[in-house]
Every structure is written in C-alpha cells, then in structure tokens.
Amino acid sequence: MSSFSRFTPLIQSLPATVPFIGPEAIERSRGLTVKARIGANENGFGPSPKAIAAMEQAARATWQYADPENYDLRVALAAHLGITPHQINVGGGIDELLGLIVRMVVLPGTPVVTSLGGYPTFNFQVAGFGGRLVTVPYKNDQEDLEGLLEAVKRENAPLVYLANPDNPMGSWHSAEEIVAFTKALPETTLLVLDEAYGETAPAGAIPSIESLIDLPNVIRTRTFSKAYGMAGSRVGYVISTPENASSFDKIRNHFGMNRIAVSAALAALDDKAYLEETLSRIKAARERIADIARANQLSPLRSATNFVAIDTGRDGAYSRAIVDGLMEEGVFIRMPGVAPLNRCIRVSVGPEADMMLFEEALPRVLKRLDQGSR
Numbered sequence: 001m002s003s004f005s006r007f008t009p010l011i012q013s014l015p016a017t018v019p020f021i022g023p024e025a026i027e028r029s030r031g032l033t034v035k036a037r038i039g040a041n042e043n044g045f046g047p048s049p050k051a052i053a054a055m056e057q058a059a060r061a062t063w064q065y066a067d068p069e070n071y072d073l074r075v076a077l078a079a080h081l082g083i084t085p086h087q088i089n090v091g092g093g094i095d096e097l098l099g100l101i102v103r104m105v106v107l108p109g110t111p112v113v114t115s116l117g118g119y120p121t122f123n124f125q126v127a128g129f130g131g132r133l134v135t136v137p138y139k140n141d142q143e144d145l146e147g148l149l150e151a152v153k154r155e156n157a158p159l160v161y162l163a164n165p166d167n168p169m170g171s172w173h174s175a176e177e178i179v180a181f182t183k184a185l186p187e188t189t190l191l192v193l194d195e196a197y198g199e200t201a202p203a204g205a206i207p208s209i210e211s212l213i214d215l216p217n218v219i220r221t222r223t224f225s226k227a228y229g230m231a232g233s234r235v236g237y238v239i240s241t242p243e244n245a246s247s248f249d250k251i252r253n254h255f256g257m258n259r260i261a262v263s264a265a266l267a268a269l270d271d272k273a274y275l276e277e278t279l280s281r282i283k284a285a286r287e288r289i290a291d292i293a294r295a296n297q298l299s300p301l302r303s304a305t306n307f308v309a310i311d312t313g314r315d316g317a318y319s320r321a322i323v324d325g326l327m328e329e330g331v332f333i334r335m336p337g338v339a340p341l342n343r344c345i346r347v348s349v350g351p352e353a354d355m356m357l358f359e360e361a362l363p364r365v366l367k368r369l370d371q372g373s374r
C-alpha cells in the first residue's frame with residue numbers, strides 16, 4: 001500500500017523516524033518485560049497523593065472539556081512564579097510546546113541551531129516543519145554556549161534551543177552564564193530555554209524569572225513531567241512576554257488539555273512539601289546511581305537532573321551493548337545518540353527497588369561483555 005499522493009512534499013520527504021522508541025515498543029519487539037523503568041527520565045517516585053486524589057475527583061467530570069483558557073492553572077503558575085497569567089501559556093508537555101514554537105518561527109530551509117546530541121524531540125519538530133538543523137558539538141560534556149552563539153550569528157538563525165540543565169548529560173550552566181548568553185544573542189534570534197529539569201537543578205543554575213521575562217526573544221519551557229512525577233499527564237508551560245505567550249493562542253489546540261491532568265497539575269503545584277520530599281529522594285537516588293557506577297569501575301557525571309550519565313570509558317558500541325544487556329535483565333535505560341556523548345549510558349532515578357535491580361544486573365552485564373570480548 002502506498003500513501004496518499006497529495007501529502008505535502010515535506011511530509012513525503014520526511015524519514016519514518018521517531019524521537020524515542022518507548023519501553024513498551026522495546027518490550028513488544030524483543031519479547032521482554034521491563035522490571036525497572038529507569039530509562040525515560042520519568043520520575044518513579046510518582047505524583048503527590050493530593051494530585052492523585054484530584055485526578056480521582058476530576059475523573060467524574062471528564063465528560064466536560066477542560067477550560068480552553070486553562071485559566072486556573074495559569075493563575076496558579078503565575079502566583080508560583082511571581083508573574084501574571086498573561087506571561088504563561090499551557091500545552092501538552094514541553095514536547096507539544098516545542099512543536100508550536102518551531103511552527104511559529106520555522107519555514108522550510110530556516111536554519112535552527114541546537115547542540116549535537118541534544119534533546120532529540122526538538123530536532124524532530126524542526127524536521128517536521130522543514131527547518132535546517134545546525135548542530136554544535138558539546139564541549140566538556142556541556143552544551144557549548146560560545147559555539148551556539150557563534151553558529152547563531154554565522155547562520156543568522158532565528159531560533160536556537162538550549163536545555164539547562166541538559167538532557168542527555170545532566171550538565172548545567174550557571175544562571176549568570178545563561179543570562180549572559182541570552183543577552184549576547186541577536187534580538188532577531190529566539191531562544192528556547194528548556195528548563196524541564198529546572199526544579200532538580202542546584203541553586204544558582206536557573207536564572208530568576210525577572211532576569212529574562214521582559215525579553216521578547218526568550219521563551220522558557222517547563223513541565224510537570226519530571227520533578228512533579230506526572231509525565232503521563234502531559235502538562236507543560238511556557239514563560240515569556242504576554243505578546244509571545246498569547247501568540248500560542250493563534251495555533252494551539254484550545255481543547256487539547258486533559259481535564260484530569262490539569263486538575264492534577266493544580267494540586268501538585270500546591271503540594272510544596274511533597275515536591276521538596278521528591279527532590280531529596282531524587283538527589284539520594286542520583287547518589288545511589290553514582291555509587292553503583294563507581295562500584296563497577298564506571299564514572300558517573302555530575303547531574304542536575306533526575307538521571308545520571310555514566311561514562312563507560314569505551315565507545316558507543318560498548319554503551320549500546322550495556323543498554324541492550326540490561327534490557328535482557330529487565331532493566332530499561334537509555335544512552336546518548338551521538339559520539340562522544342555515547343560513550344555514556346543514561347540511568348534515570350527511581351525507587352530503591354529499581355535501583356537494586358540495576359545494581360544487581362549491571363555487574364552481570366559487564367561481566368558477560370568482558371567475557372565476550374576476550
């Protein structure tokens with residue numbers, strides 16, 4: 001069967017790639033069962049019990065569409081951040097918002113700057129609108145701010161993406177460095193500052209809201225998927241000028257938010273004690289992963305996120321063999337997509353039961369690989 005003949009040339013030209021293959025798809029294709037789901041940077045500590053109660057409550061009202069203005073959530077987020085609801089818009093996770101941002105800026109052939117090996121879903125969105133990706137290698141396992149700036153200027157790019165902290169390495173820049181980078185950008189270049197891991201970052205890594213809020217060429221993206229443990233709910237938001245925030249209204253799916261998810265986000269935001277508890281669990285689990293890595297003669301990288309990149313000291317093929325070997329043991333992890341980052345594996349935090357499965361399986365997998373290579 002062939003596809004419809006009058007799909008746009010762009011759609012016809014796109015490869016059939018996906019940004020990530022999900023653990024469910026891996027289970028199906030390999031006939032395996034995931035026992036420790038620590039690969040997708042989800043948060044296995046789960047959402048606040050208050051968010052769960054809110055979802056149970058909201059389930060009965062699911063016959064109603066959600067408020068198309070997402071007013072209550074925007075008001076609550078605004079109060080949380082000390083800004084106005086007009087400086088916020090809401091979407092189905094950062095991933096959806098990235099698509100809308102790209103759509104607002106990118107025409108076929110438009111140069112878009114990002115880091116080589118950076119967050120792939122952004123690249124996927126750029127490809128989907130026919131943009132031309134210009135990639136800048138990481139430097140010392142961090143996104144290279146100077147290199148990104150240089151590429152922006154060289155290409156006269158209207159869009160640049162930066163995740164702080166970043167995925168897949170878990171690195172971060174200081175707030176001062178980010179603000180300086182932002183101010184050095186041409187006013188004609190829009191920065192997507194992806195702060196998916198903002199809550200898990202150390203003090204001093206995240207620029208204050210005031211420092212960037214008046215800049216029309218900055219859109220910050222945040223999510224309930226990580227620290228709040230609600231990846232399956234699909235709730236993300238943008239912070240920008242009122243004019244930029246309202247631009248999303250021109251193209252977003254006004255009835256796209258899930259009413260149950262929005263109720264949960266409101267309750268989660270309100271439960272500050274639970275967030276604090278989760279953040280200390282995440283920190284402890286990062287340490288746990290780092291200890292397991294060291295016990296196996298591997299080198300954990302410092303992390304500002306809910307995952308740890310672990311340097312295997314070898315190449316991408318070796319990391320791939322570890323990822324595949326762990327999956328055989330029911331331990332789902334991932335790894336960066338390009339060299340030299342792919343000398344690392346990437347392990348997400350999770351409850352102690354998951355950490356123990358990883359701890360038990362890793363030496364077995366490494367031993368098998370070691371025996372196989374002799």
Ligand SMILES: Cc1ncc(COP(=O)(O)O)c(C=O)c1O
Nearest residue numbers: 093094095163167196223225236
């Ligand atoms: C840097 C970064 N941005 C965005 C996302 C996705 O966020 P959301 O679940 O809100 O779409 C992720 C998830 O892994 C991420 O690592």
